[in-house]
Amino acid sequence: MKHESVAITITSGKGGVGKSTTVASVGLGLAQLGKKVCLVDTDIGLRKLDLMLGLENRIVYDLVDVIEGTGKLRQALVRHKEYPGLALLPAAQTRYKEEVTPAQVKQVVDELRNEFDYILIDSPAGIEGGFRNAIAAADRAILVVNPEIPSVRDSDRVIGLLEAADLKQIDLIVNRVQPGMVRDGDMLSVERVQNHLAINLLGIVPEDKRIIRSSNTGEPVILDQKSLAGKAFSNIARRINGEEVPFLELEENGLISRIKRLFHIASALN
Amino acid sequence: MAFLNMFSRDKDQPTAPTADDRLSLVLSYQRSEIDEAKLKQFRIRLIELCDDFGFDVVGQVEVRPQSRGGDRTTVLCASIPVRVKQKN
Numbered sequence: 001m002k003h004e005s006v007a008i009t010i011t012s013g014k015g016g017v018g019k020s021t022t023v024a025s026v027g028l029g030l031a032q033l034g035k036k037v038c039l040v041d042t043d044i045g046l047r048k049l050d051l052m053l054g055l056e057n058r059i060v061y062d063l064v065d066v067i068e069g070t071g072k073l074r075q076a077l078v079r080h081k082e083y084p085g086l087a088l089l090p091a092a093q094t095r096y097k098e099e100v101t102p103a104q105v106k107q108v109v110d111e112l113r114n115e116f117d118y119i120l121i122d123s124p125a126g127i128e129g130g131f132r133n134a135i136a137a138a139d140r141a142i143l144v145v146n147p148e149i150p151s152v153r154d155s156d157r158v159i160g161l162l163e164a165a166d167l168k169q170i171d172l173i174v175n176r177v178q179p180g181m182v183r184d185g186d187m188l189s190v191e192r193v194q195n196h197l198a199i200n201l202l203g204i205v206p207e208d209k210r211i212i213r214s215s216n217t218g219e220p221v222i223l224d225q226k227s228l229a230g231k232a233f234s235n236i237a238r239r240i241n242g243e244e245v246p247f248l249e250l251e252e253n254g255l256i257s258r259i260k261r262l263f264h265i266a267s268a269l270n
Numbered sequence: 271m272a273f274l275n276m277f278s279r280d281k282d283q284p285t286a287p288t289a290d291d292r293l294s295l296v297l298s299y300q301r302s303e304i305d306e307a308k309l310k311q312f313r314i315r316l317i318e319l320c321d322d323f324g325f326d327v328v329g330q331v332e333v334r335p336q337s338r339g340g341d342r343t344t345v346l347c348a349s350i351p352v353r354v355k356q357k358n
Contacts, residue, residue: 149289149296153293153297156297156301157300188290192293194339195339196297196339197342198339
Protein backbone atom coordinates (compact mmCIF):
# COMPACT_ATOMS: atom_id res chain seq x y z
CA MET A 1 0.00 0.00 0.00
CA LYS A 2 1.32 3.46 -0.90
CA HIS A 3 2.28 5.66 2.05
CA GLU A 4 -0.06 8.65 2.41
CA SER A 5 2.02 11.77 2.83
CA VAL A 6 1.51 15.49 2.43
CA ALA A 7 4.14 17.91 1.11
CA ILE A 8 3.59 21.47 2.29
CA THR A 9 5.60 24.48 1.17
CA ILE A 10 5.92 27.22 3.78
CA THR A 11 6.53 30.44 1.92
CA SER A 12 6.28 34.23 2.11
CA GLY A 13 6.57 37.23 -0.15
CA LYS A 14 9.43 38.87 1.68
CA GLY A 15 12.19 37.69 3.97
CA GLY A 16 12.30 38.04 7.74
CA VAL A 17 8.66 37.23 8.45
CA GLY A 18 9.45 34.12 10.52
CA LYS A 19 9.20 31.40 7.90
CA SER A 20 12.01 29.16 9.15
CA THR A 21 10.86 29.66 12.75
CA THR A 22 7.44 28.47 11.63
CA VAL A 23 8.82 25.44 9.77
CA ALA A 24 10.97 24.38 12.75
CA SER A 25 8.22 24.78 15.33
CA VAL A 26 5.38 23.32 13.27
CA GLY A 27 7.62 20.40 12.25
CA LEU A 28 8.39 19.67 15.90
CA GLY A 29 4.70 20.08 16.73
CA LEU A 30 3.75 17.41 14.20
CA ALA A 31 6.54 15.14 15.51
CA GLN A 32 5.15 15.61 19.04
CA LEU A 33 1.84 14.32 17.68
CA GLY A 34 3.63 11.13 16.69
CA LYS A 35 3.93 11.92 12.99
CA LYS A 36 6.98 11.24 10.86
CA VAL A 37 8.11 14.59 9.56
CA CYS A 38 10.87 15.69 7.21
CA LEU A 39 11.86 19.35 6.92
CA VAL A 40 13.44 20.23 3.58
CA ASP A 41 15.45 23.43 3.44
CA THR A 42 15.40 24.71 -0.14
CA ASP A 43 17.08 28.02 0.65
CA ILE A 44 20.26 27.06 -1.21
CA GLY A 45 23.19 29.26 -0.23
CA LEU A 46 21.59 30.55 2.97
CA ARG A 47 20.60 27.58 5.07
CA LYS A 48 18.98 28.36 8.40
CA LEU A 49 16.77 25.49 9.50
CA ASP A 50 19.70 23.49 10.91
CA LEU A 51 20.46 26.35 13.31
CA MET A 52 16.83 26.66 14.35
CA LEU A 53 16.83 22.98 15.31
CA GLY A 54 20.31 22.89 16.85
CA LEU A 55 21.52 20.41 14.22
CA GLU A 56 24.20 22.52 12.56
CA ASN A 57 27.07 20.33 13.77
CA ARG A 58 25.64 17.10 12.42
CA ILE A 59 25.36 17.88 8.72
CA VAL A 60 27.42 15.73 6.39
CA TYR A 61 25.49 15.79 3.12
CA ASP A 62 22.89 18.24 1.86
CA LEU A 63 20.12 18.61 -0.72
CA VAL A 64 22.51 19.39 -3.59
CA ASP A 65 24.66 16.36 -2.72
CA VAL A 66 21.55 14.17 -2.92
CA ILE A 67 20.52 15.70 -6.24
CA GLU A 68 24.00 15.29 -7.70
CA GLY A 69 24.32 11.74 -6.36
CA THR A 70 27.42 12.42 -4.24
CA GLY A 71 25.43 11.54 -1.13
CA LYS A 72 22.48 9.23 -0.59
CA LEU A 73 19.18 10.61 0.71
CA ARG A 74 19.35 8.43 3.81
CA GLN A 75 22.84 9.73 4.60
CA ALA A 76 21.78 13.34 4.21
CA LEU A 77 18.82 13.17 6.60
CA VAL A 78 19.72 14.51 10.03
CA ARG A 79 17.52 13.18 12.84
CA HIS A 80 16.42 15.36 15.74
CA LYS A 81 18.00 14.39 19.06
CA GLU A 82 14.80 14.18 21.11
CA TYR A 83 12.31 13.46 18.36
CA PRO A 84 13.73 10.82 15.99
CA GLY A 85 10.50 11.06 13.97
CA LEU A 86 11.68 14.47 12.84
CA ALA A 87 14.38 14.68 10.18
CA LEU A 88 16.03 17.54 8.35
CA LEU A 89 17.27 17.58 4.78
CA PRO A 90 19.56 20.61 4.91
CA ALA A 91 20.25 23.10 2.16
CA ALA A 92 23.71 23.51 0.68
CA GLN A 93 25.48 26.55 2.03
CA THR A 94 28.23 26.99 -0.50
CA ARG A 95 26.29 26.44 -3.71
CA TYR A 96 23.91 28.51 -5.81
CA LYS A 97 20.18 28.01 -6.14
CA GLU A 98 20.57 27.97 -9.92
CA GLU A 99 22.25 24.57 -9.60
CA VAL A 100 18.93 22.99 -8.63
CA THR A 101 15.85 22.61 -10.79
CA PRO A 102 12.20 22.22 -9.72
CA ALA A 103 12.10 18.72 -11.25
CA GLN A 104 15.09 17.62 -9.15
CA VAL A 105 13.52 18.89 -5.92
CA LYS A 106 10.27 17.15 -6.83
CA GLN A 107 12.12 13.88 -7.34
CA VAL A 108 13.73 14.10 -3.88
CA VAL A 109 10.44 15.01 -2.18
CA ASP A 110 8.64 12.15 -3.94
CA GLU A 111 11.25 9.78 -2.55
CA LEU A 112 10.70 11.18 0.96
CA ARG A 113 6.97 10.44 0.64
CA ASN A 114 7.73 6.73 1.13
CA GLU A 115 8.87 7.30 4.68
CA PHE A 116 7.29 10.48 6.05
CA ASP A 117 3.74 11.59 6.87
CA TYR A 118 4.54 15.26 6.40
CA ILE A 119 7.21 16.94 4.32
CA LEU A 120 7.55 20.62 5.17
CA ILE A 121 9.47 22.55 2.53
CA ASP A 122 11.08 25.78 3.72
CA SER A 123 10.99 28.16 0.79
CA PRO A 124 13.46 30.97 0.23
CA ALA A 125 12.03 34.48 0.34
CA GLY A 126 11.01 36.10 -2.89
CA ILE A 127 9.57 34.81 -6.08
CA GLU A 128 12.62 33.85 -8.12
CA GLY A 129 14.07 30.42 -8.97
CA GLY A 130 14.32 29.20 -5.39
CA PHE A 131 10.62 29.78 -4.91
CA ARG A 132 9.81 27.66 -7.97
CA ASN A 133 11.96 24.84 -6.58
CA ALA A 134 10.10 25.01 -3.29
CA ILE A 135 6.62 24.77 -4.78
CA ALA A 136 7.36 22.16 -7.45
CA ALA A 137 6.60 19.18 -5.23
CA ALA A 138 4.03 20.71 -2.90
CA ASP A 139 0.49 19.46 -2.42
CA ARG A 140 -0.42 22.59 -0.51
CA ALA A 141 1.14 25.83 0.68
CA ILE A 142 1.20 27.89 3.86
CA LEU A 143 1.87 31.60 3.52
CA VAL A 144 3.51 33.34 6.49
CA VAL A 145 2.62 37.01 6.68
CA ASN A 146 3.36 39.83 9.13
CA PRO A 147 0.56 42.34 9.69
CA GLU A 148 2.41 45.04 7.76
CA ILE A 149 1.63 46.54 4.37
CA PRO A 150 4.87 45.43 2.59
CA SER A 151 4.46 41.86 3.81
CA VAL A 152 0.81 41.67 2.79
CA ARG A 153 1.46 43.25 -0.61
CA ASP A 154 4.25 40.76 -1.41
CA SER A 155 2.12 37.89 -0.14
CA ASP A 156 -0.66 38.92 -2.47
CA ARG A 157 1.74 38.47 -5.40
CA VAL A 158 2.83 35.08 -4.08
CA ILE A 159 -0.80 33.91 -3.87
CA GLY A 160 -1.17 34.76 -7.56
CA LEU A 161 1.92 32.67 -8.37
CA LEU A 162 0.77 29.75 -6.22
CA GLU A 163 -2.63 29.79 -7.92
CA ALA A 164 -0.93 29.94 -11.31
CA ALA A 165 1.09 26.87 -10.27
CA ASP A 166 -2.24 25.14 -9.62
CA LEU A 167 -1.80 24.81 -5.87
CA LYS A 168 -5.36 24.51 -4.68
CA GLN A 169 -4.94 24.77 -0.92
CA ILE A 170 -3.21 27.89 0.34
CA ASP A 171 -3.43 28.66 4.07
CA LEU A 172 -2.43 31.74 5.99
CA ILE A 173 -0.40 32.20 9.17
CA VAL A 174 -0.27 35.73 10.51
CA ASN A 175 2.95 35.98 12.52
CA ARG A 176 4.24 38.62 14.95
CA VAL A 177 0.88 40.01 15.90
CA GLN A 178 0.95 42.65 18.64
CA PRO A 179 -2.57 43.03 20.03
CA GLY A 180 -1.74 46.34 21.70
CA MET A 181 -0.64 47.88 18.40
CA VAL A 182 -3.69 46.49 16.62
CA ARG A 183 -5.94 47.98 19.30
CA ASP A 184 -4.25 51.36 18.92
CA GLY A 185 -4.68 51.23 15.13
CA ASP A 186 -0.91 51.07 14.49
CA MET A 187 -0.97 47.53 13.12
CA LEU A 188 -3.29 45.79 10.68
CA SER A 189 -5.66 43.37 12.35
CA VAL A 190 -5.56 39.66 11.49
CA GLU A 191 -9.13 39.95 10.26
CA ARG A 192 -8.22 42.71 7.78
CA VAL A 193 -5.13 40.84 6.54
CA GLN A 194 -7.22 37.73 5.96
CA ASN A 195 -9.96 39.75 4.34
CA HIS A 196 -7.53 41.34 1.87
CA LEU A 197 -5.72 38.11 0.99
CA ALA A 198 -8.89 36.01 0.97
CA ILE A 199 -7.32 32.68 1.94
CA ASN A 200 -8.02 30.31 4.83
CA LEU A 201 -6.61 31.37 8.21
CA LEU A 202 -4.56 28.55 9.72
CA GLY A 203 -3.00 30.34 12.67
CA ILE A 204 -2.23 33.55 14.51
CA VAL A 205 1.14 33.82 16.23
CA PRO A 206 1.85 36.67 18.65
CA GLU A 207 5.14 38.56 18.81
CA ASP A 208 7.23 36.82 21.43
CA LYS A 209 10.69 37.68 22.72
CA ARG A 210 11.28 34.02 23.46
CA ILE A 211 11.50 33.35 19.71
CA ILE A 212 14.78 35.27 19.53
CA ARG A 213 16.19 33.20 22.38
CA SER A 214 14.98 29.96 20.82
CA SER A 215 16.59 30.84 17.46
CA ASN A 216 19.88 31.43 19.20
CA THR A 217 19.78 28.30 21.33
CA GLY A 218 18.56 25.96 18.60
CA GLU A 219 15.44 25.00 20.56
CA PRO A 220 12.28 25.92 18.66
CA VAL A 221 9.86 28.05 20.65
CA ILE A 222 7.27 25.28 20.60
CA LEU A 223 9.37 23.51 23.28
CA ASP A 224 8.93 26.49 25.63
CA GLN A 225 5.85 25.70 27.71
CA LYS A 226 5.48 29.31 28.85
CA SER A 227 5.49 30.80 25.38
CA LEU A 228 2.21 31.91 23.84
CA ALA A 229 3.87 31.77 20.41
CA GLY A 230 4.85 28.18 21.16
CA LYS A 231 1.25 27.38 22.03
CA ALA A 232 0.11 29.02 18.79
CA PHE A 233 2.53 26.87 16.75
CA SER A 234 1.37 23.77 18.59
CA ASN A 235 -2.22 24.60 17.65
CA ILE A 236 -1.20 25.13 14.03
CA ALA A 237 0.43 21.67 13.95
CA ARG A 238 -2.77 20.15 15.32
CA ARG A 239 -4.88 21.96 12.72
CA ILE A 240 -2.59 20.71 9.93
CA ASN A 241 -3.10 17.24 11.36
CA GLY A 242 -6.86 17.63 10.96
CA GLU A 243 -7.94 18.66 14.47
CA GLU A 244 -10.34 21.51 15.05
CA VAL A 245 -8.59 23.82 17.48
CA PRO A 246 -9.94 27.26 18.47
CA PHE A 247 -7.71 30.28 17.90
CA LEU A 248 -5.80 31.60 20.90
CA GLU A 249 -7.09 34.60 22.79
CA LEU A 250 -4.22 37.04 22.41
CA GLU A 251 -5.74 39.95 24.28
CA GLU A 252 -4.76 40.32 27.90
CA ASN A 253 -7.86 40.41 30.07
CA GLY A 254 -6.29 40.65 33.51
CA LEU A 255 -6.69 43.55 35.90
CA ILE A 256 -3.24 44.99 35.13
CA SER A 257 -3.87 45.12 31.40
CA ARG A 258 -7.28 46.70 31.93
CA ILE A 259 -5.64 49.39 34.07
CA LYS A 260 -2.94 49.87 31.43
CA ARG A 261 -5.63 50.23 28.77
CA LEU A 262 -7.50 52.70 30.95
CA PHE A 263 -4.42 54.90 31.11
CA HIS A 264 -3.50 54.24 27.46
CA ILE A 265 -0.23 52.60 28.37
CA ALA A 266 0.94 50.64 25.36
CA SER A 267 1.18 47.04 26.37
CA ALA A 268 3.44 44.62 24.57
CA LEU A 269 2.43 41.04 24.93
CA ASN A 270 5.53 40.07 26.84
CA MET B 271 1.07 85.70 13.68
CA ALA B 272 3.44 84.24 11.15
CA PHE B 273 5.15 82.49 14.02
CA LEU B 274 1.86 80.86 15.04
CA ASN B 275 1.09 79.91 11.46
CA MET B 276 4.26 77.84 11.39
CA PHE B 277 2.61 75.41 13.78
CA SER B 278 -0.81 75.37 12.22
CA ARG B 279 0.43 74.88 8.65
CA ASP B 280 -1.34 71.98 7.01
CA LYS B 281 0.76 68.87 6.58
CA ASP B 282 0.62 66.87 3.37
CA GLN B 283 -2.40 64.63 3.48
CA PRO B 284 -1.58 60.92 3.13
CA THR B 285 -3.02 59.10 0.11
CA ALA B 286 -5.09 56.99 2.47
CA PRO B 287 -5.88 57.86 6.08
CA THR B 288 -5.55 54.43 7.73
CA ALA B 289 -3.23 51.46 7.25
CA ASP B 290 -6.19 49.44 6.05
CA ASP B 291 -7.16 52.04 3.41
CA ARG B 292 -3.55 52.26 2.32
CA LEU B 293 -3.24 48.50 1.96
CA SER B 294 -6.47 48.43 -0.04
CA LEU B 295 -5.06 51.06 -2.39
CA VAL B 296 -1.69 49.31 -2.74
CA LEU B 297 -3.29 45.93 -3.49
CA SER B 298 -5.78 47.36 -5.95
CA TYR B 299 -3.02 49.05 -7.96
CA GLN B 300 -0.90 45.88 -7.89
CA ARG B 301 -3.70 43.51 -8.87
CA SER B 302 -4.92 45.51 -11.82
CA GLU B 303 -1.53 46.99 -12.79
CA ILE B 304 -3.09 50.43 -12.89
CA ASP B 305 -0.80 53.37 -13.47
CA GLU B 306 -1.65 57.05 -13.26
CA ALA B 307 -1.58 57.54 -17.05
CA LYS B 308 -4.11 54.76 -17.48
CA LEU B 309 -6.36 56.26 -14.81
CA LYS B 310 -6.16 59.68 -16.49
CA GLN B 311 -7.22 58.17 -19.82
CA PHE B 312 -10.04 56.41 -18.03
CA ARG B 313 -11.25 59.69 -16.50
CA ILE B 314 -11.24 61.36 -19.92
CA ARG B 315 -13.29 58.53 -21.40
CA LEU B 316 -15.78 58.77 -18.54
CA ILE B 317 -16.29 62.46 -19.25
CA GLU B 318 -16.86 61.67 -22.95
CA LEU B 319 -19.30 58.94 -21.96
CA CYS B 320 -21.25 61.37 -19.76
CA ASP B 321 -21.46 63.74 -22.71
CA ASP B 322 -22.83 60.98 -24.94
CA PHE B 323 -25.53 60.23 -22.38
CA GLY B 324 -26.59 63.85 -21.99
CA PHE B 325 -24.74 64.87 -18.83
CA ASP B 326 -22.47 67.83 -18.21
CA VAL B 327 -19.57 67.06 -15.87
CA VAL B 328 -19.51 69.95 -13.41
CA GLY B 329 -16.60 69.09 -11.11
CA GLN B 330 -13.56 66.93 -10.53
CA VAL B 331 -13.93 63.33 -11.72
CA GLU B 332 -12.36 60.95 -9.21
CA VAL B 333 -11.57 57.31 -9.90
CA ARG B 334 -10.48 55.43 -6.78
CA PRO B 335 -9.35 51.80 -7.01
CA GLN B 336 -10.18 49.62 -4.02
CA SER B 337 -9.17 46.05 -3.31
CA ARG B 338 -11.94 43.56 -2.67
CA GLY B 339 -11.51 40.54 -0.43
CA GLY B 340 -13.16 37.27 -1.37
CA ASP B 341 -12.17 37.16 -5.00
CA ARG B 342 -9.02 39.34 -4.71
CA THR B 343 -10.14 41.77 -7.40
CA THR B 344 -10.02 45.52 -7.80
CA VAL B 345 -13.12 47.69 -7.72
CA LEU B 346 -12.95 51.03 -9.50
CA CYS B 347 -15.11 53.56 -7.68
CA ALA B 348 -15.84 56.60 -9.81
CA SER B 349 -17.25 59.84 -8.48
CA ILE B 350 -18.58 62.05 -11.31
CA PRO B 351 -20.47 65.21 -10.43
CA VAL B 352 -22.91 65.81 -13.31
CA ARG B 353 -25.89 67.89 -14.31
CA VAL B 354 -28.38 67.08 -17.06
CA LYS B 355 -27.59 69.06 -20.18
CA GLN B 356 -29.89 71.98 -20.85
CA LYS B 357 -31.91 71.56 -24.02
CA ASN B 358 -31.70 74.61 -26.32
